[in-house]
Amino acid sequence: xxxxxxxxNNKERAIQGLKKRNFSDEAIQVIDHILExxxxxxxxQVELDNNLAESKRLxxxxxxxxxxxxxxxxxxxxxxxxSLKEQAKDLESSMKVASERMEELLLTVPNIxxxxxxxxxxxxxxxxFQAWEKPFPxxxxxxxxxxxxxxxxxxxxxxxxxxxxxAGFPVFRGKGARLERSLINFFLDxxxxxxxxxxxxxxxxxxxxxxxxxxxxxxxxxxxxxxRDDLYLIPTAxxxxxxxxxxxxxDEKDFPIKMTGYTQCFRREAGSYGAHVRGLNxxxxxxxxxxxxxxxxxxxxxxxxxxLRHVSGLLDKLELPYRILKLCGGDMGFTxxxxxxxEVWSAAQERWLxxxxxxxxxxxxxxxxxxxxxxxNKIRLAHTxxxxxxxxxxxxxxxxxxxxxxxxxxxPKILHSYTGFELID
RNA sequence: GGAGAGAUGGCCGAGUGGUCGAAGGCGCACGCCUGGAAAGUGUGUAUACUCCAAAAGGGUAUCGAGGGUUCGAAUCCCUCUCUCUCCGCCA
Numbered sequence: 001x002x003x004x005x006x007x008x009n010n011k012e013r014a015i016q017g018l019k020k021r022n023f024s025d026e027a028i029q030v031i032d033h034i035l036e037x038x039x040x041x042x043x044x045q046v047e048l049d050n051n052l053a054e055s056k057r058l059x060x061x062x063x064x065x066x067x068x069x070x071x072x073x074x075x076x077x078x079x080x081x082x083s084l085k086e087q088a089k090d091l092e093s094s095m096k097v098a099s100e101r102m103e104e105l106l107l108t109v110p111n112i113x114x115x116x117x118x119x120x121x122x123x124x125x126x127x128x129f130q131a132w133e134k135p136f137p138x139x140x141x142x143x144x145x146x147x148x149x150x151x152x153x154x155x156x157x158x159x160x161x162x163x164x165x166x167a168g169f170p171v172f173r174g175k176g177a178r179l180e181r182s183l184i185n186f187f188l189d190x191x192x193x194x195x196x197x198x199x200x201x202x203x204x205x206x207x208x209x210x211x212x213x214x215x216x217x218x219x220x221x222x223x224x225x226x227x228r229d230d231l232y233l234i235p236t237a238x239x240x241x242x243x244x245x246x247x248x249x250x251d252e253k254d255f256p257i258k259m260t261g262y263t264q265c266f267r268r269e270a271g272s273y274g275a276h277v278r279g280l281n282x283x284x285x286x287x288x289x290x291x292x293x294x295x296x297x298x299x300x301x302x303x304x305x306x307x308l309r310h311v312s313g314l315l316d317k318l319e320l321p322y323r324i325l326k327l328c329g330g331d332m333g334f335t336x337x338x339x340x341x342x343e344v345w346s347a348a349q350e351r352w353l354x355x356x357x358x359x360x361x362x363x364x365x366x367x368x369x370x371x372x373x374x375x376x377n378k379i380r381l382a383h384t385x386x387x388x389x390x391x392x393x394x395x396x397x398x399x400x401x402x403x404x405x406x407x408x409x410x411x412p413k414i415l416h417s418y419t420g421f422e423l424i425d
Numbered sequence: 426g427g428a429g430a431g432a433u434g435g436c437c438g439a440g441u442g443g444u445c446g447a448a449g450g451c452g453c454a455c456g457c458c459u460g461g462a463a464a465g466u467g468u469g470u471a472u473a474c475u476c477c478a479a480a481a482g483g484g485u486a487u488c489g490a491g492g493g494u495u496c497g498a499a500u501c502c503c504u505c506u507c508u509c510u511c512c513g514c515c516a
Binding site (some may be wrong): 041085 | 443444471472474475476484485486496497
């Protein structure tokens with residue numbers, strides 16, 4: 001949620017930002033509506049505050065009069081207070097109506113894109129920030145997509161997942177399960193080396209947490225919901241890990257706060273079916289190591305660059321061809337100010353697969369989370385950032401496809417000590 | 426799941442209807458004292474919204490959450506949540 005003060009003081013910038021997100025002129029008027037609602041709320045509050053102050057003063061007077069035994073005078077004032085109280089009810093409700101309307105509208109406004117975000121409407125308009133300069137792996141004729149390789153080498157089984165649970169829940173087996181676990185350990189070890197504190201959070205969160213990181217109300221349909229206990233299965237570790245700092249006033253000395261967490265992620269992915277989601281390309285449950293930072297506003301973009309380097313390093317070590325995209329205004333997530341996507345080349349499918357999304361949310365998320373720090377006497381919102389480092393399922397897909405040989409799948413060197421084998425045959 | 430006890434500021438802990446955003450202590454910050462430190466001592470030390478051009482200084486709300494009684498609630502009543510103890514169940 002944007003800060004109201006930002007809209008008040010930087011209205012023109014906000015308008016330009018929404019234009020970059022392809023808001024129509026009509027839709028942009030939401031800003032005026034928000035400011036109007038705020039104006040209404042404020043004037044109602046001033047009146048209410050004055051009313052309550054007067055009631056309080058009179059109530060104190062009544063106390064004194066009663067002590068002095070002047071019951072008649074006290075009763076006279078009581079009726080004044082009662083009528084003040086009647087007015088207060090009305091003022092309170094109009095204040096509530098206005099502030100609810102304001103918040104409702106404010107929630108419909110996405111984050112203002114960073115100035116470097118390219119214009120555009122669709123994924124085709126994303127800017128290639130770092131291209132892959134080296135050659136792609138060349139596969140022997142008859143190379144298989146990863147779902148075929150999975151069957152051949154007994155790495156994972158989607159049909160078995162259907163039996164146990166339903167479509168989109170892969171069952172990893174044998175060396176496939178070991179590969180999965182190896183990648184998790186590798187990613188966590190690398191994150192620890194880069195200074196991220198490891199966190200093993202709950203896989204279910206309450207609605208307050210889901211609201212604070214922005215999954216509610218926007219993405220309610222994307223999360224699995226356990227009605228009986230009013231809990232949501234997390235779609236990403238970002239939710240519980242970032243919420244560690246909900247309502248916390250951070251000591252400035254502790255910036256940047258760096259945390260990493262491995263979790264399974266659960267996504268309903270309602271309405272996405274078809275060939276492009278075959279195999280591990282899109283599943284309901286997958287493993288992911290997430291990196292999260294809470295940073296000082298002045299240095300959050302430096303931290304973002306560090307996160308990009310971290311993710312690049314992982315892909316380099318896994319010897320996977322990848323490129324980095326800077327997302328355009330139309331393709332960026334609702335809450336993000338600047339997002340870079342990492343895509344690995346999936347050689348048999350001959351397509352790029354998104355394996356990481358690294359974003360700076362500036363204060364958009366922290367405004368709902370209330371992650372703040374003291375800047376002198378002022379309390380300011382911190383910046384939050386996060387990125388996948390990395391999402392497992394698609395990495396596995398690319399590793400299988402790119403490294404297939406007639407003898408089997410040759411794993412990159414970095415994984416050998418984790419897996420205990422070099423070849424999946 | 427059953428029975429009981431409890432929830433107050435960064436922490437501990439007073440406060441059972443009036444001037445209580447809340448005693449006292451600890452912690453923390455700054456000053457005095459000291460050669461330096463400890464001890465001692467003085468001052469300050471919540472958050473949100475809001476008034477004021479800003480600062481200074483006001484106002485309102487907040488004592489787990491929500492509702493109610495009352496002129497007035499941390500204090501009384503109701504609902505919910507959470508924590509602790511005992512029992513039951515159980516990786």
